[in-house]
Amino acid sequence: MTAVIEAVGLEKRFGRLPVLQGLDLSISAGGITALVGPNAAGKSTFIKAVLGLVRPDRGQLSVLGQRPEAGESYRERVGYMPQAARFPENLTGHEVIRLLSGLRGHPADQDLELVKTFGLVPELAKPVRTLSGGTRQKLNAVVAFLFRPALVILDEPTAGLDPVSSAQLKDKVLAAPGQGTTVLLTSHLMGEVEELADRVAFLLEGRVRFHDTVAALREQTGEHKLERAVARLMVRAA
Amino acid sequence: MTAFLRILRAELRDVLRSRWLPGYAVLFLVLTDLLFRFGGSGDRVLLSLLNVVLLLVPLVSIVVGTMHLYQSREFVELLLSQPVGRRALFGALWLGLTVPMALAFVAGVGLPFLWHGTGGAGGTLVTLLLVGAALTAVFTALAYLLAVSFQDRAAGLGAAILVWLLLAVVYDGMILVGTAIFANYPIETPVLAAVVLNPIDLGRVLLLLKVDIAALMGYTGAVFERFFGSSRGLVISSLALALWVALPAWLGMRRFVRKDL
Numbered sequence: 001m002t003a004v005i006e007a008v009g010l011e012k013r014f015g016r017l018p019v020l021q022g023l024d025l026s027i028s029a030g031g032i033t034a035l036v037g038p039n040a041a042g043k044s045t046f047i048k049a050v051l052g053l054v055r056p057d058r059g060q061l062s063v064l065g066q067r068p069e070a071g072e073s074y075r076e077r078v079g080y081m082p083q084a085a086r087f088p089e090n091l092t093g094h095e096v097i098r099l100l101s102g103l104r105g106h107p108a109d110q111d112l113e114l115v116k117t118f119g120l121v122p123e124l125a126k127p128v129r130t131l132s133g134g135t136r137q138k139l140n141a142v143v144a145f146l147f148r149p150a151l152v153i154l155d156e157p158t159a160g161l162d163p164v165s166s167a168q169l170k171d172k173v174l175a176a177p178g179q180g181t182t183v184l185l186t187s188h189l190m191g192e193v194e195e196l197a198d199r200v201a202f203l204l205e206g207r208v209r210f211h212d213t214v215a216a217l218r219e220q221t222g223e224h225k226l227e228r229a230v231a232r233l234m235v236r237a238a
Numbered sequence: 239m240t241a242f243l244r245i246l247r248a249e250l251r252d253v254l255r256s257r258w259l260p261g262y263a264v265l266f267l268v269l270t271d272l273l274f275r276f277g278g279s280g281d282r283v284l285l286s287l288l289n290v291v292l293l294l295v296p297l298v299s300i301v302v303g304t305m306h307l308y309q310s311r312e313f314v315e316l317l318l319s320q321p322v323g324r325r326a327l328f329g330a331l332w333l334g335l336t337v338p339m340a341l342a343f344v345a346g347v348g349l350p351f352l353w354h355g356t357g358g359a360g361g362t363l364v365t366l367l368l369v370g371a372a373l374t375a376v377f378t379a380l381a382y383l384l385a386v387s388f389q390d391r392a393a394g395l396g397a398a399i400l401v402w403l404l405l406a407v408v409y410d411g412m413i414l415v416g417t418a419i420f421a422n423y424p425i426e427t428p429v430l431a432a433v434v435l436n437p438i439d440l441g442r443v444l445l446l447l448k449v450d451i452a453a454l455m456g457y458t459g460a461v462f463e464r465f466f467g468s469s470r471g472l473v474i475s476s477l478a479l480a481l482w483v484a485l486p487a488w489l490g491m492r493r494f495v496r497k498d499l
Contacts, residue, residue, distance in 0.1 A: 090255035
């Protein structure tokens with residue numbers, strides 16, 4: 001299996017604040033990996049480094065075989081669902097989708113499945129400013145999966161979604177590896193991680209302290225519930 | 239179509255559909271129309287407009303520009319997670335705001351002249367419209383430079399207002415104090431340099447040279463005209479104003495390209 005993301009010794013400081021402190025992580029193609037850890041552990045910064053939004057000070061990073069700073073072409077195969085989506089207020093959902101689609105050269109094979117399952121069709125004709133927070137988040141999810149990416153990054157994907165839409169999105173995530181999409185997600189909800197992820201990467205103070213399958217995590221910590229298992233990791237690392 | 243043009247089109251659409259933009263145009267429209275109705279002829283209306291334009295256009299441009307870029311932060315992140323280069327994105331975001339704002343100003347001031355007539359001051363009107371459009375570009379470029387430089391929204395907005403205050407109000411006061419103190423020395427050259435270093439003064443000088451009432455409008459204008467004569471002064475001040483657009487835009491883009499978002 002080839003690595004979709006390969007990070008070796010990533011370091012990043014914001015001013016005097018060290019955020020990534022020698023982060024090593026290799027994510028191979030085809031699974032669902034959950035990035036977990038306390039606040040300020042470096043999850044967002046790592047995701048931003050993968051997307052090329054943040055430049056690491058030191059270390060090597062390769063995403064889909066390309067260094068993010070070498071150019072933007074690898075992002076044609078990356079989908080991203082940020083935690084809080086904000087689109088230009090006066091554009092309609094359709095216009096946002098057309099813009100993003102145009103930026104990728106209007107690929108013929110677009111995945112509009114989520115538009116149907118969310119029942120978004122009537123909402124897409126309205127200006128974004130009139131949409132509720134939940135509806136914007138749905139649009140956000142549609143955009144992430146739209147271009148059948150090889151890698152999709154979901155930052156707290158179900159935050160702000162009602163239970164029905166949340167379940168629909170989770171089904172989509174679970175089906176993604178079967179369609180050739182590797183998933184990297186963050187979540188504070190251990191129930192969600194348990195439901196979705198086959199591997200867990202535990203971050204603390206800018207380093208990966210644990211990265212293995214969910215089963216291995218349970219075995220190593222002797223805890224059946226994921227919440228307790230992660231708590232045990234935190235205590236152990238402290 | 240390139241990424242630049244696609245983003246520019248979306249940005250233009252967004253700004254043109256906003257509610258504040260027509261409000262901005264109407265403000266100038268009402269003001270100009272009222273000045274006509276209070277018995278002004280074309281050139282007198284233009285003179286009254288001059289000082290309003292020189293204060294208001296920079297203020298609105300720098301405040302709206304700063305806020306606009308902060309509000310676009312999440313969308314910028316989403317766009318940069320697409321295969322889009324940062325230069326193209328920055329350029330499209332800047333022009334997408336600047337062009338509609340400049341057009342709103344031109345329409346607001348220009349339209350009343352259509353029904354009231356220019357009264358022979360057509361050339362001055364065109365100069366005023368061009369100066370207003372150029373100042374819009376200068377101050378949105380400064381706004382973007384500040385918004386890219388300050389991570390914190392409140393700090394960025396504060397800096398924007400400070401920059402406006404400095405260039406629009408404090409600067410002229412300082413020149414005045416300077417000329418009073420050094421009144422017995424040959425200070426034409428420093429005063430000229432001081433004018434070129436402030437885009438608002440440049441705009442004023444451009445208009446004064448056109449209206450040919452330089453002496454009416456303060457020391458800087460008088461010196462400028464005597465030094466350069468009208469046509470050379472126009473060329474030099476236009477070039478300096480163009481530089482005032484290009485420099486902050488270039489610096490802002492450079493910062494944006496290197497920035498951690």
